[in-house]
Every structure is written in structure tokens, then in C-alpha cells.
Amino acid sequence: MSDEHGSVFDGLLGGDSSQWAFGTDFEDPLAGVDTTTPDGVDPAELAAYCLMLGDDALIMSQRLSEWCSRAPDLEEDIALANMALDLLGQARLLLARAAAADPAVVPALPEGSPVPPEDALAFFRDDRDFRNVRLAEVPNGDFAHVVVRLLLFSTARLALLERLRTSRDHVLAAVAGKGVKEVAYHRDWAGRWFLTLAQGTEESHRRLLAALDALWPLQGELVAAHPLERSLAGAGVGVDPAELRQEVDAVLDQVLTVSGVPRPGRRPWRASAAGPDATACTPRP
Amino acid sequence: MTTIPAEPDLQAAFDATIDRHDRIEPRDWMPDAYRKTLVRQIAQHAHSEIIGMQPEGNWIGRAPSLRRKAILLAKVQDEAGHGLYLYSACETLGVSRAELTELLLSGRQKYSSIFNYPTLSYADVGTIGWLVDGAAICNQVPLCRTSYGPYGRAMIRICKEESFHQRQGYELLMTMMRGTDEQRAMVQESVNRFWWPVLMMFGPPDAQSPNSAQSMAWGIKRNSNDELRQKFVDMTVPQAEALGVTLPDPGLRWNEERGHYDFGEPDWQEFAAVIRGDGPCNAQRLAHRRAAHEEGAWVREAATAFAAREAALRDSR
Numbered sequence: 001m002s003d004e005h006g007s008v009f010d011g012l013l014g015g016d017s018s019q020w021a022f023g024t025d026f027e028d029p030l031a032g033v034d035t036t037t038p039d040g041v042d043p044a045e046l047a048a049y050c051l052m053l054g055d056d057a058l059i060m061s062q063r064l065s066e067w068c069s070r071a072p073d074l075e076e077d078i079a080l081a082n083m084a085l086d087l088l089g090q091a092r093l094l095l096a097r098a099a100a101a102d103p104a105v106v107p108a109l110p111e112g113s114p115v116p117p118e119d120a121l122a123f124f125r126d127d128r129d130f131r132n133v134r135l136a137e138v139p140n141g142d143f144a145h146v147v148v149r150l151l152l153f154s155t156a157r158l159a160l161l162e163r164l165r166t167s168r169d170h171v172l173a174a175v176a177g178k179g180v181k182e183v184a185y186h187r188d189w190a191g192r193w194f195l196t197l198a199q200g201t202e203e204s205h206r207r208l209l210a211a212l213d214a215l216w217p218l219q220g221e222l223v224a225a226h227p228l229e230r231s232l233a234g235a236g237v238g239v240d241p242a243e244l245r246q247e248v249d250a251v252l253d254q255v256l257t258v259s260g261v262p263r264p265g266r267r268p269w270r271a272s273a274a275g276p277d278a279t280a281c282t283p284r285p
Numbered sequence: 286m287t288t289i290p291a292e293p294d295l296q297a298a299f300d301a302t303i304d305r306h307d308r309i310e311p312r313d314w315m316p317d318a319y320r321k322t323l324v325r326q327i328a329q330h331a332h333s334e335i336i337g338m339q340p341e342g343n344w345i346g347r348a349p350s351l352r353r354k355a356i357l358l359a360k361v362q363d364e365a366g367h368g369l370y371l372y373s374a375c376e377t378l379g380v381s382r383a384e385l386t387e388l389l390l391s392g393r394q395k396y397s398s399i400f401n402y403p404t405l406s407y408a409d410v411g412t413i414g415w416l417v418d419g420a421a422i423c424n425q426v427p428l429c430r431t432s433y434g435p436y437g438r439a440m441i442r443i444c445k446e447e448s449f450h451q452r453q454g455y456e457l458l459m460t461m462m463r464g465t466d467e468q469r470a471m472v473q474e475s476v477n478r479f480w481w482p483v484l485m486m487f488g489p490p491d492a493q494s495p496n497s498a499q500s501m502a503w504g505i506k507r508n509s510n511d512e513l514r515q516k517f518v519d520m521t522v523p524q525a526e527a528l529g530v531t532l533p534d535p536g537l538r539w540n541e542e543r544g545h546y547d548f549g550e551p552d553w554q555e556f557a558a559v560i561r562g563d564g565p566c567n568a569q570r571l572a573h574r575r576a577a578h579e580e581g582a583w584v585r586e587a588a589t590a591f592a593a594r595e596a597a598l599r600d601s602r
Contacts, residue, residue, distance in 0.1 A: 069338040072581025081362035200587025
């Protein structure tokens with residue numbers, strides 16, 4: 001075994017960390033990046049906004065990763081893990097950005113704890129402090145549910161990230177720049193499967209409609225504006241989701257039309273006087 | 286007009302290719318027994334990758350940090366990718382992935398016995414990377430030069446990725462060994478559980494390995510089970526020392542005369558039991574795979590129906 005492939009063992013005891021995927025230790029994902037809060041922006045608001053975007057990605061990633069080793073075929077297993085990894089990557093940067101903008105959002109841990117801020121936020125917050133939309137967290141259901149959920153989620157997120165690329169916050173702009181390419185693939189994957197299930201067999205058509213019926217009400221929350229989002233949009237840092245509504249509707253209408261699926265009769269739930277936070281009304285699984 | 290060569294000529298050409306250590310390619314003539322042996326070995330290897338997603342997949346939702354979660358998910362995803370390359374290599378021999386899947390689910394084809402052991406703590410994720418992937422690499426590096434082209438090429442890619450996994454596993458254990466007493470104890474306990482089953486991964490002793498001689502003659506296999514097991518032990522002992530764990534074998538010691546480590550005999554009765562289906566997780570692993578396959582049937586049917594419809598539409602235009 002002295003040929004070139006035998007060398008795979010050589011690095012195991014060496015100190016060269018450059019060949020290790022994900023490094024040999026935790027590294028600050030924002031090292032060397034300008035993390036000063038843009039002028040005129042409340043750091044607490046920026047942090048809360050990053051948590052909203054980060055938690056959507058984190059929880060969606062967690063649900064997607066539950067598909068690992070359970071998908072209908074190997075190709076889809078790989079694709080779902082890929083999307084989970086993309087969103088996990090976005091979540092890590094956004095949680096780190098939240099912590100850098102306002103360290104007060106990070107749960108306090110005992111002095112000397114080695115836990116980095118992204119993990120303190122992901123693992124040590126109480127459930128009520130998570131700011132994700134419900135669409136990201138409802139249990140997985142069948143494959144039609146994952147397709148519909150991803151279509152709704154990635155359509156809104158892609159529209160959002162495209163606009164966020166010009167954010168005055170350098171970190172958000174960079175996260176969006178990278179995320180646009182990833183989420184464009186997610187939307188494409190979901191759109192292709194939506195069409196396939198819609199026109200595949202009677203069973204796939206029936207299951208797709210059931211998933212659409214179940215998840216459609218949760219789509220409204222993606223394009224409902226929180227006062228925080230309006231405020232940061234005004235400051236040139238965030239995006240007002242209400243601005244996305246038209247584009248999101250147009251994309252979804254196109255997918256539905258091509259697939260021959262009628263737009264669901266129910267209207268997406270939109271919070272009114274009680275405020276968007278009132279949408280978190282179901283018990284968490 | 287081409288004439289079809291007589292079988293003795295074909296056999297002679299095949300033998301000459303093997304003797305030259307050249308590759309047999311899918312369109313080349315090959316003896317039926319060679320094809321059958323390859324299908325059995327590659328399929329078993331592919332099934333091992335797919336079943337092997339489960340023990341570690343068990344920890345994805347509960348990984349202790351976001352970085353570890355990313356590493357683990359990417360690794361398990363790689364295993365699905367390895368399964369895919371190997372099923373594809375097998376398909377070049379005229380068997381479909383669907384047929385192979387049925388053979389796995391009905392228990393007529395096997396997968397590596399190691400995946401029938403449970404993962405009880407996060408240290409197991411590191412131990413699997415270090416020892417299980419390490420043993421797999423030891424088995425697989427020689428297969429990069431195996432006589433069947435598609436298999437050898439798949440193995441080159443797989444070995445590169447496996448070596449990454451091994452490093453990541455070792456790095457996880459290193460980190461835990463630098464941690465608390467409790468974490469060090471977790472690593473030692475995990476190594477204690479995996480050591481003997483890992484040694485069994487190289488297969489039965491040479492004297493009891495019925496298929497080995499023919500596989501070696503055909504250049505499918507390049508080293509015997511015992512040679513590879515020895516090589517693995519020799520490589521692993523210094524790594525264990527650097528890590529600070531004890532390998533649970535009182536008979537393990539350097540033999541100056543042989544220039545190798547002496548080590549104890551794995552419990553071959555246990556090995557036989559696990560292969561027979563009586564290991565701790567055999568039923569669970571197959572049930573999980575079967576459930577995923579059955580629950581996905583309607584999706585595969587939909588995709589097939591949709592593709593047929595699209596093809597019909599294209600033809601009609």
C-alpha cells in the first residue's frame with residue numbers, strides 16, 4: 001500500500017490544519033469582517049433582526065436534516081442534506097452577527113465557558129425566545145410537505161435575500177450575496193418536484209394538494225411585516241417583507257399554473273391587531 | 286461485418302488483461318463468475334454506505350454544536366454519495382439499483398457487520414470516524430487498483446473523502462481528550478466498545494475466508510484479510526497513544542522479531558452471529574431502510590410517471 005493513495009494516513013498526527021474541512025477548532029465566522037453597526041441603527045434592533053432571519057434558517061435546517069437517510073431516493077437524500085447544510089451555514093453567520101451587534105442577546109453562561117455565541121444562541125435560549133416563522137418548525141410530514149414547505153419558504157427567502165444584498169450592514173449584505181445562489185437552488189428543486197408531484201400520479205397529486213392545504217396558511221407570516229423589519233428597512237439595513245408580497249405571489253402563481261394546481265381557497269393567515277407575534281399559537285412539537 | 290470471437294479467445298484476452306494489471310471495463314468480456322463476484326462485493330459495499338448512514342445519522346439532530354452538526358451532516362451526506370457511486374459502478378455490470386435495493390431489503394445481500402452496533406454517545410461519532418473509517422480506508426485503498434475499472438475509480442474518490450472523515454473523527458476525539466475527565470471517559474468507553482467489532486471488519490481469518498483466493502487471482506482483492514488487519518493494528522496503535530486512549534486488548538504488544546504488533550483474536554462467534562442477523566441493531570437498521578423505501582415508493586412512482594409523460598409529449602411534437 002505504498003502507492004499515492006496510501007498517504008491518506010499521513011496527516012493524522014501532523015499539525016497541518018489546512019486540509020481539515022471545517023478547520024481543527026472553532027473559528028469566529030466573522031473574523032476579519034467589519035461588524036460595526038451602520039450609522040443610525042439601533043444595535044438591539046439589528047441583533048433581533050438577525051435572529052429572525054437566522055432562526056428561520058436554523059429551524060428549517062433542523063427539520064430538513066431529519067430527512068437524512070429517510071428520503072425516497074439517494075439523490076433526494078443528498079439534495080435535502082445539501083439544503084439543510086446551506087441553511088445551517090446561513091444560520092451560523094446570522095446568529096454570530098446578532099451576537100456581534102448586541103452581546104446582550106446571547107444567553108449568559110458560566111465564566112470561562114468555551115461555548116461560542118452561535119452555540120449559546122442555538123442551544124441555550126428558551127423556546128419562546130426563538131423568532132422563526134411557524135412554517136419552518138411544523139413537523140415534517142410526508143415528501144409532499146417538504147416540497148411545499150420549501151417552495152413557500154425559499155420563494156419568500158430568495159426575494160428577501162435578493163434585496164438584502166444592498167443592505168448597509170456589510171455582514172447582512174455578504175450573507176445575502178452567498179445565500180441568493182443557495183436559495184435559488186432550493187426554490188428550483190422545490191418547483192421541479194412540485195410540478196412532478198402535481199402531474200405524476202393520482203396519489204402524488206392528492207398528497208401535494210393536502211400538503212398545500214396544510215401549509216398555505218403559514219405562508220402569510222413570511223410576508224407579514226414586523227415593526228422591527230419596517231424600521232430597519234427604513235434605515236436601509238433590512239427588507240420590509242410586505243414589499244415581497246407581489247413577487248412572491250407572482251412566483252407561486254406561476255408554479256401553480258404550470259403545475260395545473262388551483263390556488264388554495266384559504267387565505268394565508270395574516271396577523272392583525274394582535275401583532276405578528278400572536279401567530280405563534282400552536283404548541284411546539 | 287464483425288465476427289464474434291470464440292470464448293477461449295475471450296478468456297485468454299481477459300486473463301492477459303488481469304496479468305498485465307490492467308483494468309477490465311464494462312464493455313469487455315468477463316467470466317460470469319467474475320461478474321457475479323464483483324456484483325456481490327460492490328453491492329455489499331454500497332449497502333454498507335447506505336446502512337452506515339444510520340448509526341451516525343442518529344446524532345445529527347442532537348450534535349453538541351452547530352459546527353459539529355455541519356461536519357456530521359456533511360459526512361453522512363458523503364456516505365449517501367458513496368452509495369450512489371457504488372450502485373452506479375454496479376449498474377455497469379448489468380444490475381439495477383432497484384434490484385440491488387430489493388436484495389438488501391430482503392436480506393439476500395449483506396452489508397458491513399459494524400453498522401449493526403449502536404451509537405450510544407457523541408464520542409461514538411468520533412470513534413466511527415477514526416476506527417471504522419480508518420479500517421474502511423485500509424480495506425479500500427488497495428481497491429483503488431482493483432481490476433474492474435468503474436469500481437477502482439469509485440474507490441479513489443471514496444478513499445479521499447473517507448480520509449477526511451477519519452481526520453474529523455480523530456479531531457473530535459482529540460478535542461474530547463483535552464476536555465473533562467467525563468469526556469475522556471466517554472472516549473475510552475466508546476473505543477472499548479468499537480475496537481473488536483472494528484477488527485472484524487476485515488473479515489474472517491484467511492484460513493476461513495472462502496472467496497478470498499479467487500478474488501485475489503482476479504485482481505479484485507489485492508491483500509488478504511489478515512494482512513490488512515495487521516496493517517490496521519500497526520497504524521492504529523501509535524494513533525491511540527497520541528490520543529491517550531488504551532486499546533482494550535491485553536495481548537497487544539510490539540513484536541520486534543516480526544516487526545509488527547501482536548494482538549488478540551476477535552470473537553468470531555460474535556462476528557458470525559452479527560452476520561447471521563443476530564447483532565444488536567440488525568433488525569432496527571433494516572426496518573429503518575425498509576420504512577424509508579416503502580414511504581418513498583409513491584414519490585418514485587410519481588417521478589417515473591411524470592418522466593414518461595414528458596417523454597411522450599416530446600415524442601408527439
